[in-house]
Amino acid sequence: MDTSICSIDGMEGILRYRGIEVEQLEQMPYDAVSYLLIYGKIPAPQELEAYSRKLREERYINREILNVLKVCNYGTEALDSLRTAVCCSAHMDEEKDDSSMEANMNKSIRLVAKFPTLVAAVHRYKTGKFLIAPDEKLSHGANFLYMLRGTVPSAIEAEAIEKDFILSAEHELNPSTFSLRITASTMADIYSAVITGLCTLKGPLHGGARKGVMDMLDEVASHENAEQYVLDKFSRKEKVMGFGHRVYKTCDPRAKLFKDIAKKLADDHGDTQWYDLAERLEQVMYREFMQNKGRPIYPNVDFYSAVVYKYLEIPPELATSVFAAGRVSGWVSHYFEQYSHNRVIRPRANYI
Template sequence: MVAKGLEGVVALSSEISSIVDGVLTYRGYNIDDLADNASFEEVSFLLWNGRLPSQTELTKLESDLTENASVPQEVLQLVKAAPADAHSMAVLRSAVSSLSMFDSKAEVSDTWANYQKAIQLTAKIPTIIAAMHRYRQGEEAIAPKKGLGFVANFLYMLNGEEPSEVAIKALDKVLVLHADHELNASTFASRVTAATLADMYSSVTAAIAALKGPLHGGANEGVMNTLYEIESLDRVETYLQTKLDNKDKIMGFGHRVYKDGDPRAKHLREMSRQLGEQKGDTKWYEMSVRLEKLMMEKKNLKPNVDFYSATVYSYLDIPSYLFTPLFAMSRVTGWTAHILEQFNDNRLIRPRAEYTGPVNQKYVSIDKR
């Protein structure tokens, strides 16, 4: 029997992350534990190496990410030349793909070389995203600054100012929560590509292409667009009822895997509240809480990770067209961890399809058709 969308099908085994009874873990660590205590750099090391780093190892990784953050000028020129209305994920996809042409070891596929590529991709994607934003504002890209951590450097390159500790902590937690999620669509795409023994850049590019779709990575941008359309707290219920009557999809609710709520959502909900209070404007948070309550009452659906991440990004003054690229900025650590795992025990991923077309057809010459 065909499992539509491969639902419930176990396609491969992995030691990287798991979702069991609604609990998400990275390498056996509960996501709540990591979200509350670990930095994004620690989680990156964990995903790649299967254990948390020592202080020396963490310091080395932080240094490596800083040292590899610069992007070739040719790639930046490609980003700058993109049309202003080009989809941000299309720009990111093209830029990441082009990085391979400037890596002399792009085709080297031993474990150490691929590990270094994982670091390089994680380091360079924030620089590409920040440059894309600067160019769209008619400004020049800002080079990464030594002495700043991974998250602080991204926010600095984005806005030209060193961020507050609250902003750093909030975005760091968002990145931890998005770093991996078992065999989701983009991760599966990366592993299918890696299984052909394509290089890591190709595999990550395939993942970015899959993440671009609104049913995967694009949902958080859709959430913010919904809030913009609603405009005010007193319009939430009327807006929602109209959408439900029209059988329109409400972005940010429900999940294929989680039947009793996404465990990551509560962390983002609290961050949204804190950031709104810090800015003195809790409008988006209050609207989101109201929408969450009504969706539970009317459809028995709980928010997923995309729902509150939208308002968190908004409170950090990140424009909505960068929401999905930020997802990629985090998830690249998970993608590369899965690609490394695929390379280490590879078998070409080649499923079968159940044929449902016509049978016993006979060729008819063109003059008789």
């Protein structure tokens, strides 16, 4: 499948959005990267200002959707509630029956803008707290943490969540994006396609892996326990969450960037517990793979992003939904690309 949105060099560990390496994009605001993915170019200052203004205006969600969220089953993973909220948003979108390019672009902006608000609302309802309205003065990431936690984040925390959204935004034909493109190829609407992506993202072998790493960090608890934890996993031939990747044969470039972010947060908070634990797990895993399998293994995107979430006070059950809040820009980009030269995706099976 041809695409101009993203490219991955798995041998060299290079990830590019629209031909630009992710290390460069990490220095931009999320709004600019979102614009790049959707429109295919770096925005000029006036274009970015107009796009950011639209996103900030569309952050709000109506009372009917909030009422639906109130009755969701909060004993389940938060992504279930987010999926329900997106379904309801489709019903209430004033352009739901308009499939023109202009209407679809408006719907894509609403989705990007509202995902953080919906995720924060799910968490606030689940924990019995009052909802916090969006603050249009704050950036995309900072506003999310504000709605989630009830306090304006520090500059380093705001930078961390912006970078998290950027590094989560796009990754070529990963399972959720591919499933979304299959839905789009049937000429289904943009909400249906995004809901498909959400359903696929939930799996523990995809977006749900981030929650798995967070649970593992809680289980190990201290860097002193890391070596024995890995050795026990090896003896039972069990997987250690957050390591290895189907595409990258070297270190995932996003993992390197997330490690840097995690270190900044650890130093800023004056608490290196989670960073030290993760680094020790990384060291032991590398050593054991070299000794037992004759090859190294590296952390993937979920490993140090889970450490970042620990420092940002994002609970494990919310991890996949926060991932989705960043990924939605990539999803809608692929929706538009599929529509632009569509042919229904219908692979054949090999009968045995």
